[in-house]
Amino acid sequence: MSExxxxxxxxxxxxSIKRSARGPRFVGGLPGPVFAKDVWILGKRPSTGWIxxxxxxxxxAIVALTFFVAMDGDRYTPYGxxxxxxxxxxxxxxxxTVTIAIIWSQFVMLTIIGAALGAPxxxxxxxxxxxxxxxxTPLKATQIILGKLLSRMVELAILTLIPLPLMLAxxxxxxxxxxxxxxxxxLCLTVGMLAVQIGIFFSIRFxxxxxxxVMTVLVLALMVMALPGILAALGQWPALQPFQGQLQxxxxxxxxxxxxxxxxxxxxxxxxxxxxxxxxxxxxASIGATLAWWFIFFVLSCFMLRRVMRTEDRVKTSAVxxxxxxxxxxxxxxxxxxTATTEPPAPRRKRxxxxxxxxxxxxxxxxxxxxxxxxQPILGRKWMAWTLGVIITLALLFVYYMSGLDGIxxxxxxxxxxxxxxxxxxxxxxxxxQEREGRTLDVLLTMPIAGRDIVWGKFMGxxxxxxxxPAVILLHLVISGCFSNVTRFFLEPIDTLTEINRWRGVxxxxxxxxxxxxxxxxxxxxxxxxxxxxxxWLSTITKRSTTASICNLAIALVIWLVIPIFLAIFTSGxxxxxxxxxxxxxxxxxxxxxxxxxxxxxxxxxxxxxxxFKFEGPEHFDVGFLGFLFAVCAFCGMYLFxxxxxxxxxxxxxxxxxxxxx
Amino acid sequence: MIQTRELTKHYGSLxxxxxLTIDIGAGEVFGFIGPNGAGxxxxxxxLSCLIKPDRGTASVAGFDIAKxxxxxxxxxxxxxxxxxxxxxxxVDEYLQxxxxxFGITRKNRTAIIGQVLELTDLIFKRHELVDSLSRGMQQxxxxxRVLVHDPKVLFLDEPASGLxxxxxxxxxxxxxxxxxxGKTLLVSSHILSELAEMCTSIGIIERGTxxxxxxxxxxxxxxxxxxxxxxxxxxxxxxxxxxxxLIAARLASDERIAKAVGDDTARTVVIDIKHIxxxxxxxxxxxxxxxxxxxxxxxxxxxxxxxxxxxxxxxxTTGAVQ
Numbered sequence: 001m002s003e004x005x006x007x008x009x010x011x012x013x014x015x016s017i018k019r020s021a022r023g024p025r026f027v028g029g030l031p032g033p034v035f036a037k038d039v040w041i042l043g044k045r046p047s048t049g050w051i052x053x054x055x056x057x058x059x060x061a062i063v064a065l066t067f068f069v070a071m072d073g074d075r076y077t078p079y080g081x082x083x084x085x086x087x088x089x090x091x092x093x094x095x096x097t098v099t100i101a102i103i104w105s106q107f108v109m110l111t112i113i114g115a116a117l118g119a120p121x122x123x124x125x126x127x128x129x130x131x132x133x134x135x136x137t138p139l140k141a142t143q144i145i146l147g148k149l150l151s152r153m154v155e156l157a158i159l160t161l162i163p164l165p166l167m168l169a170x171x172x173x174x175x176x177x178x179x180x181x182x183x184x185x186x187l188c189l190t191v192g193m194l195a196v197q198i199g200i201f202f203s204i205r206f207x208x209x210x211x212x213x214v215m216t217v218l219v220l221a222l223m224v225m226a227l228p229g230i231l232a233a234l235g236q237w238p239a240l241q242p243f244q245g246q247l248q249x250x251x252x253x254x255x256x257x258x259x260x261x262x263x264x265x266x267x268x269x270x271x272x273x274x275x276x277x278x279x280x281x282x283x284x285a286s287i288g289a290t291l292a293w294w295f296i297f298f299v300l301s302c303f304m305l306r307r308v309m310r311t312e313d314r315v316k317t318s319a320v321x322x323x324x325x326x327x328x329x330x331x332x333x334x335x336x337x338x339t340a341t342t343e344p345p346a347p348r349r350k351r352x353x354x355x356x357x358x359x360x361x362x363x364x365x366x367x368x369x370x371x372x373x374x375x376q377p378i379l380g381r382k383w384m385a386w387t388l389g390v391i392i393t394l395a396l397l398f399v400y401y402m403s404g405l406d407g408i409x410x411x412x413x414x415x416x417x418x419x420x421x422x423x424x425x426x427x428x429x430x431x432x433x434q435e436r437e438g439r440t441l442d443v444l445l446t447m448p449i450a451g452r453d454i455v456w457g458k459f460m461g462x463x464x465x466x467x468x469x470p471a472v473i474l475l476h477l478v479i480s481g482c483f484s485n486v487t488r489f490f491l492e493p494i495d496t497l498t499e500i501n502r503w504r505g506v507x508x509x510x511x512x513x514x515x516x517x518x519x520x521x522x523x524x525x526x527x528x529x530x531x532x533x534x535x536x537w538l539s540t541i542t543k544r545s546t547t548a549s550i551c552n553l554a555i556a557l558v559i560w561l562v563i564p565i566f567l568a569i570f571t572s573g574x575x576x577x578x579x580x581x582x583x584x585x586x587x588x589x590x591x592x593x594x595x596x597x598x599x600x601x602x603x604x605x606x607x608x609x610x611x612x613f614k615f616e617g618p619e620h621f622d623v624g625f626l627g628f629l630f631a632v633c634a635f636c637g638m639y640l641f642x643x644x645x646x647x648x649x650x651x652x653x654x655x656x657x658x659x660x661x662x
Numbered sequence: 663m664i665q666t667r668e669l670t671k672h673y674g675s676l677x678x679x680x681x682l683t684i685d686i687g688a689g690e691v692f693g694f695i696g697p698n699g700a701g702x703x704x705x706x707x708x709l710s711c712l713i714k715p716d717r718g719t720a721s722v723a724g725f726d727i728a729k730x731x732x733x734x735x736x737x738x739x740x741x742x743x744x745x746x747x748x749x750x751x752x753v754d755e756y757l758q759x760x761x762x763x764f765g766i767t768r769k770n771r772t773a774i775i776g777q778v779l780e781l782t783d784l785i786f787k788r789h790e791l792v793d794s795l796s797r798g799m800q801q802x803x804x805x806x807r808v809l810v811h812d813p814k815v816l817f818l819d820e821p822a823s824g825l826x827x828x829x830x831x832x833x834x835x836x837x838x839x840x841x842x843x844g845k846t847l848l849v850s851s852h853i854l855s856e857l858a859e860m861c862t863s864i865g866i867i868e869r870g871t872x873x874x875x876x877x878x879x880x881x882x883x884x885x886x887x888x889x890x891x892x893x894x895x896x897x898x899x900x901x902x903x904x905x906x907x908l909i910a911a912r913l914a915s916d917e918r919i920a921k922a923v924g925d926d927t928a929r930t931v932v933i934d935i936k937h938i939x940x941x942x943x944x945x946x947x948x949x950x951x952x953x954x955x956x957x958x959x960x961x962x963x964x965x966x967x968x969x970x971x972x973x974x975x976x977x978x979t980t981g982a983v984q
Binding site for chain 1: 707710711712713714731732735736738739740741742744745746747748749750751752753754755758759760761762763764765768771788789807
């Protein structure tokens, strides 16, 4: 038998040549095959095209609105009809406004898109089982992570370049200094890069992409908002007051949004931030700090992936060890481990989630989908719950200690509501997509279960996991309300009014009234149920849970943020006079505004609960407590109605595809 | 039990199924054979009411898949090619979940689950997490799941894929057991030798077109008919006696024999009998033995080569779909 190497068949050789010709080329072996593969795959995905299209359209809409409002506003200004020189001067102001609008939109969108691109990077490979294959290649962890990162950076770079021609054209108007714009674009891009890297870091730990996405958003929010806030607050501490300026500067450097705000103020000629130093140097330092964060997460990701690789290696080694007696032994006696060689090594024992007891099984109810959703651990593992609990407690204690309990009720509650709504928007989309990604959906759909039973079970499961947020907000209101009132009652000098109040048995002025504890659950129930339902609906439409999460996040942002901003710009630009009610009307059911109104209103109307409940917005409507309660219930009903609509639609979608009853 | 008429399904421009018509009787174990992308999974998904056909009709257990989808679901058990499991449940909870979905009362569940776990040899894993089971065990759990509601028809898509030889043998005997229980099975597999052992009938599909549907014996017969020779026989001669090449030359002159090749070193003769002669049944072998003895040869072994399912598959699919 000839031992000569068999030549590669012509057809295979042709195929490999064809493939390499089609795929992206890279220079000098860098950044590697993972980069080439991911760029190729990302480029082919329809979702990439959709992202680019929606991104461009949104930018176009923002630019168009900002531009026309800025130009049209001149008609109403006193100098609008005062001659060419004045008009030219006002036109110069348009360029910075539009540039700032573009850059801020870029910042928000690149951060979200970066997180969405990074979150499924490794978890997709884990789920598809291709990570194990990837780990059998001689590729190093660094190469894999770098390949994943750079392929996603290509996408971010394309998105960053989209508005470049427009920004260059805007320079012709004047008033847009290049260094500022470059710094701001640099900040946007580096934050996007950091979002990708954090997403990749978390995706190594999770099989499903929704979890890394949530973690990325939370960690980013903590890093760019909470950390500078902590530094600024530390500056207030008597012991650290001599370093207050330095701490504030450090906080600003660590917070790209803060740095963007400083650049915005400079571009709009609103004056800088005295005592903070040279803005260009600060912006560069901020870019450097973001890159330093990126590097830390890059190293951590490599370290984590290396651990996964070592585990894979161990599994392989144990498999080889099991096979060794039959493959390499020269002994004539047949190996007694014949059966052992055929059995792959037993999978590592999975850590049990909460509620699952070893050696026993729970009784499943007659509504199995609902039952399973109700049994799912809210926070996965015990350590996660403990970590989150400790972080929340420490954060609250820190805020209470630094700011005191007086006057922080609204601030903390609003931050809590915003964070929790974002969390709800992202997490509730995993329901059906997870079944699809886990390949259990086909089996579930062969069951004679009505579409509404599946959808209802998933919806209730999603809702159940979201009770912690409102609970923490209520806990904060109870603590800040009760303790501060106690302090006021017993430690502060009693004035006549307080004496009367104590005699009446009512609450003290400027503090949270107990009715807020009734109002807040109603305020939060509607929007959270709405997002949970829209999440379930989206998960029946999209294939990937990350796409559903992004879409649900977009729904929340559009309803509660984008539309009010557009309305505000639109009404201030085009509808001068008597049109601000429109913005107020739109803001009425906004949960953040309702939270502010509830706490503020209870603050002012403690005596009779009759006045002071105003709806926030350009125009204030004072409706009193009963009116406010009625409105809150009506808005909750409105959200629940919309939620039912989404659920019904989701049930119909499931039913339509499989010929079952909705 | 299973009937399809002109089932057609397109994914874009790709015809996944092209006018598929099959009839599978009650109690049959039907092997669905075809290369990847032939349309096996699409057929199973349509019959399980997971996707709708573009054209054509089908009925399972007497219920139309379009009109009585719920009734179809109650009468079938579908096991996909890749079994996803709920990793947060134990084996018992997993089966309870599906039993509850089929409306089995809590009172009856324990006994039924015990029975299916006994049948699938998983009773000792009853309270273990599903995720901790090996691949072979998870596949058996998949079979246990489809049996929970005692369906008449089982659709098993590649039930032995990814299993080691031991688990494959266990799976095969389990499916044979199900066949004996009177279930109608539609099983797809790439491992044709396994299908040959447990199926009563087969369907061969390629690029969405059904090339053959019928009993295995009929498939073998057709294979023989399509081949130039009806049957191949291998003869080993003893060292003493006439040489193999001489005997082969003698046999080749017989008009009933298509070809005879002798190997003097190995002392073997391979004889291809013409189809007409093979059709004469057992008598066809006698004249060969007589001819060899008459030529002075001494027979050490006489082995008619069996037609294998692989041969049938190759013969029946060659050039069938352009």
